Amino acid sequence: MTAKLRGMKTWSKLAKNRRRPSEYEIVTTNLQTRNRHRDQAYELSPAPDLAMNDWYRKHVFDSPLQHDDWEEFRDPDSLIYRVYTRSQDGQEEYIDGLLNEHNLIGHDGDLPPEWLDTLEKLYTPRRYLQTTLQMGAAYLLQIAPASTITACGGFQEGDEFRWLQRIVYRTRELQIAHPDRGFGTRERDHWENEPAWQGLRELMERALVAYDWGESFVAINLVAKVAADETLRELASTARRFRDPLLASLADNQLQDCDRSRRWSAGLVKFCTDAKEENKAVIRDWIDQWTPLARTAITAYCAALPESEHSAESVIARMQAYHRSLET
Amino acid sequence: MALLQMEEWYDLARETNWTPRYVPEDELYPLPMSNDFGIPVEKWESFDEPYKVTYRDYVQSQRDKDIGAYSVKAALARSDFFRKASPHWKALLALHFSAVCWAEFHSASAFARMTRFSRSPGMRNMATFGTLDEIRHGQIQIYFAYEFLKHDAVFDWCHKSSKTENWIIISLRHALDDIAHTRDATSAAIMLNMGLEQAFTNLQFVALSADAAKCGDHTFATMLQSIQTDEARHAQIGEPMVRIMVENGRKKEAQQMVEIAFWRMWKQFSALSGIGMDYYTPLEHRESSLKDFMEEWVIGQFGRTVEALGLDLPWYWDILKHDISTFHHANQIGVYVYRATEWWRPIAGTSPEEREWLEEKYPGWNATYGKCWDTIADNIRHGNYDKTVPVAPPLICNMCGLEVTGTAGENWQPVNHHVDIDDRRYHFCSEPCKWIFELEPERYKGHKSIIDRVFDGTIGPEPDDFYEYMGQSPAERGVDGYDYQWIDGYDDLSSDGLKRAVG
Numbered sequence: 001m002t003a004k005l006r007g008m009k010t011w012s013k014l015a016k017n018r019r020r021p022s023e024y025e026i027v028t029t030n031l032q033t034r035n036r037h038r039d040q041a042y043e044l045s046p047a048p049d050l051a052m053n054d055w056y057r058k059h060v061f062d063s064p065l066q067h068d069d070w071e072e073f074r075d076p077d078s079l080i081y082r083v084y085t086r087s088q089d090g091q092e093e094y095i096d097g098l099l100n101e102h103n104l105i106g107h108d109g110d111l112p113p114e115w116l117d118t119l120e121k122l123y124t125p126r127r128y129l130q131t132t133l134q135m136g137a138a139y140l141l142q143i144a145p146a147s148t149i150t151a152c153g154g155f156q157e158g159d160e161f162r163w164l165q166r167i168v169y170r171t172r173e174l175q176i177a178h179p180d181r182g183f184g185t186r187e188r189d190h191w192e193n194e195p196a197w198q199g200l201r202e203l204m205e206r207a208l209v210a211y212d213w214g215e216s217f218v219a220i221n222l223v224a225k226v227a228a229d230e231t232l233r234e235l236a237s238t239a240r241r242f243r244d245p246l247l248a249s250l251a252d253n254q255l256q257d258c259d260r261s262r263r264w265s266a267g268l269v270k271f272c273t274d275a276k277e278e279n280k281a282v283i284r285d286w287i288d289q290w291t292p293l294a295r296t297a298i299t300a301y302c303a304a305l306p307e308s309e310h311s312a313e314s315v316i317a318r319m320q321a322y323h324r325s326l327e328t
Numbered sequence: 329m330a331l332l333q334m335e336e337w338y339d340l341a342r343e344t345n346w347t348p349r350y351v352p353e354d355e356l357y358p359l360p361m362s363n364d365f366g367i368p369v370e371k372w373e374s375f376d377e378p379y380k381v382t383y384r385d386y387v388q389s390q391r392d393k394d395i396g397a398y399s400v401k402a403a404l405a406r407s408d409f410f411r412k413a414s415p416h417w418k419a420l421l422a423l424h425f426s427a428v429c430w431a432e433f434h435s436a437s438a439f440a441r442m443t444r445f446s447r448s449p450g451m452r453n454m455a456t457f458g459t460l461d462e463i464r465h466g467q468i469q470i471y472f473a474y475e476f477l478k479h480d481a482v483f484d485w486c487h488k489s490s491k492t493e494n495w496i497i498i499s500l501r502h503a504l505d506d507i508a509h510t511r512d513a514t515s516a517a518i519m520l521n522m523g524l525e526q527a528f529t530n531l532q533f534v535a536l537s538a539d540a541a542k543c544g545d546h547t548f549a550t551m552l553q554s555i556q557t558d559e560a561r562h563a564q565i566g567e568p569m570v571r572i573m574v575e576n577g578r579k580k581e582a583q584q585m586v587e588i589a590f591w592r593m594w595k596q597f598s599a600l601s602g603i604g605m606d607y608y609t610p611l612e613h614r615e616s617s618l619k620d621f622m623e624e625w626v627i628g629q630f631g632r633t634v635e636a637l638g639l640d641l642p643w644y645w646d647i648l649k650h651d652i653s654t655f656h657h658a659n660q661i662g663v664y665v666y667r668a669t670e671w672w673r674p675i676a677g678t679s680p681e682e683r684e685w686l687e688e689k690y691p692g693w694n695a696t697y698g699k700c701w702d703t704i705a706d707n708i709r710h711g712n713y714d715k716t717v718p719v720a721p722p723l724i725c726n727m728c729g730l731e732v733t734g735t736a737g738e739n740w741q742p743v744n745h746h747v748d749i750d751d752r753r754y755h756f757c758s759e760p761c762k763w764i765f766e767l768e769p770e771r772y773k774g775h776k777s778i779i780d781r782v783f784d785g786t787i788g789p790e791p792d793d794f795y796e797y798m799g800q801s802p803a804e805r806g807v808d809g810y811d812y813q814w815i816d817g818y819d820d821l822s823s824d825g826l827k828r829a830v831g
Contacts, residue, residue, distance in 0.1 A: 165341050
């Protein structure tokens with residue numbers, strides 16, 4: 001009844017690769033529309049007449065971080081949505097089990113007062129830190145010039161929110177076990193006024209307004225998030241000493257998500273520096289520019305950890321080790 | 329189990345606003361990304377999503393949904409459905425998937441803007457699920473579309489269309505960029521969720537899913553239903569936002585946002601879903617007409633929702649009631665006759681039996697649009713195929729990017745809606761499209777329609793230049809999906825018989 005149809009082996013855009021594309025490549029590549037025209041990221045009046053086109057031109061097309069074809073970036077984990085939800089569902093099931101078991105044995109009732117002070121001051125206020133990380137990932141994904149970067153940012157945003165809610169869950173459990181304390185009521189006060197938090201808060205507030213997309217990526221994913229997450233690792237180490245295996249286990253699980261962020265972030269750095277030598281200096285300069293604030297933040301937070309001498313040095317060393325591992 | 333109930337801790341996860349100290353507040357929430365419309369932050373903090381879900385429950389339910397949708401696909405991949413599907417259904421699948429895959433994926437960014445720049449913590453959290461949902465909708469649909477690629481190269485456009493300058497893609501990008509991607513977080517939340525998702529996704533996903541099930545395309549039907557369950561959840565972001573605006577003296581602004589977004593999306597759905605429902609769906613499987621569906625689900629249900637929120641029905645409601653019986657019929661003629669400018673194989677959808685259905689659903693169709701099809705059919709019957717393709721380019725609306733049309737036949741009452749700015753004349757298909765332009769000319773006046781690009785030299789003068797500009801190689805130019813054989817039905821009828829069949 002109709003002409004014979006002509007089929008294709010794969011998307012024309014992927015055909016040049018001369019190999020069978022993965023499901024990840026089939027469903028994640030080439031889906032961005034805003035990276036086509038410097039003055040007209042969006043299909044309305046060009047910059048400067050439309051403020052959003054002006055914003056995108058300034059912060060993406062004219063960013064010091066340059067690549068000729070951002071859409072070629074690939075997530076080293078090749079993570080897609082249906083694998084993300086499947087694996088996170090498994091992880092959440094594990095977390096449910098942890099929480100259930102510890103609740104059954106009355107874990108929170110046995111925690112020593114000194115450790116409860118620490119939880120109140122340094123753990124439960126982390127929901128504010130998670131919010132800033134959630135917002136940071138959200139900016140990155142909406143400004144990124146490739147759909148493969150947007151996908152990475154989206155899953156990272158999901159992870160940050162995951163831990164925001166789990167920290168809140170723990171906050172309420174602690175509040176129930178210790179109603180006379182400030183759990184569930186004093187977190188904002190700690191976040192806004194407690195000296196231990198002011199470094200991380202300043203780091204995050206400033207990183208959130210680094211609107212150049214390349215700088216935002218470096219400031220959040222290579223510096224601020226690494227610093228924030230490493231302070232969690234240090235808190236977890238301290239927790240083990242204070243007989244709080246629950247916090248330690250929760251943190252270990254959270255740090256698995258952080259590792260995934262570091263893998264794709266390192267992949268993006270390599271992708272940039274492989275393409276253009278000058279990107280090395282751009283990224284290095286931004287890391288250098290943001291690291292002092294991160295060091296201050298780490299030092300202030302770790303100084304408040306009990307029985308944790310030299311913990312700030314350890315955290316800073318781990319952050320620097322990550323920076324050294326990057327191909328810059 | 330000794331686990332807390334969601335109600336015991338959920339609200340605390342919405343207490344996440346803080347007062348910035350190290351950067352000014354307006355730098356953390358700057359224009360054009362953020363706009364609080366002068367409403368105090370504690371009012372925004374009252375945002376209460378009607379449908380609450382935790383991350384823990386989200387990943388579990390989404391995992392289950394994907395297992396369901398993908399397993400149906402795996403079973404049906406072996407069923408040879410596509411090979412046996414009619415050219416009608418193939419045209420519908422090609423049009424649907426080429427338009428929605430990138431568009432949905434792109435929406436992840438609009439939700440991310442809400443998460444980063446909204447003042448409502450509850451909305452930030454819900455929008456995070458919105459972002460994840462839209463990544464899902466882009467990925468699942470493009471994966472399903474990929475299955476067809478080995479049979480039919482037109483499905484390559486499900487992947488490549490996002491970056492082309494094809495006129496239909498320009499039209500869709502213009503609409504979505506206008507309502508979702510170039511607005512501040514508050515406006516985008518209202519415009520995307522109310523104007524698009526709450527108003528129209530039922531049309532695309534519920535109605536289309538019913539048609540797909542009737543056609544035996546269970547893969548497509550299951551996937552669409554699965555997507556709609558996500559849309560129904562995250563679309564609810566819009567209502568509390570409108571409520572906060574209305575309660576705090578910003579009804580006028582909220583009203584305008586809904587009116588702009590609804591009209592812009594109506595034009596897209598009219599052309600894409602309208603043609604899909606009334607022409608591309610095989611006759612024997614049609615559930616209801618676009619008009620039926622619009623009257624029940626949109627004019628009825630959405631209209632009541634708008635009023636319940638304290639807004640008024642859009643000022644153009646009477647224009648809409650007329651448009652649901654007209655615009656897509658006229659545009660179907662344009663889409664068919666300019667078929668080479670499309671990447672799929674368009675269907676006329678006007679066999680004598682189909683015309684009977686159209687006349688029944690749209691009384692007067694034969695005396696109006698039918699007259700154009702009489703001429704097209706007559707030319708095909710006499711082998712004058714070239715006469716079915718207009719020599720002149722169409723007039724394209726400088727707002728919706730679709731053809732400026734009227735009602736054919738005796739009801740032909742052309743109105744030239746236009747605006748003159750800086751020695752340039754802008755044409756519009758309708759009063760609402762012109763109204764939107766005049767609200768904010770700076771926003772729109774620098775954009776050029778595909779026809780503007782022909783006349784200003786952006787597109788070269790040779791015939792092939794036009795297609796190359798739109799990303800269409802000679803093999804990617806649409807031809808009649810039935811190789812004109814749909815006309816056979818006309819040959820079986822005498823002149824009188826044809827008159828009876830088609831009115």
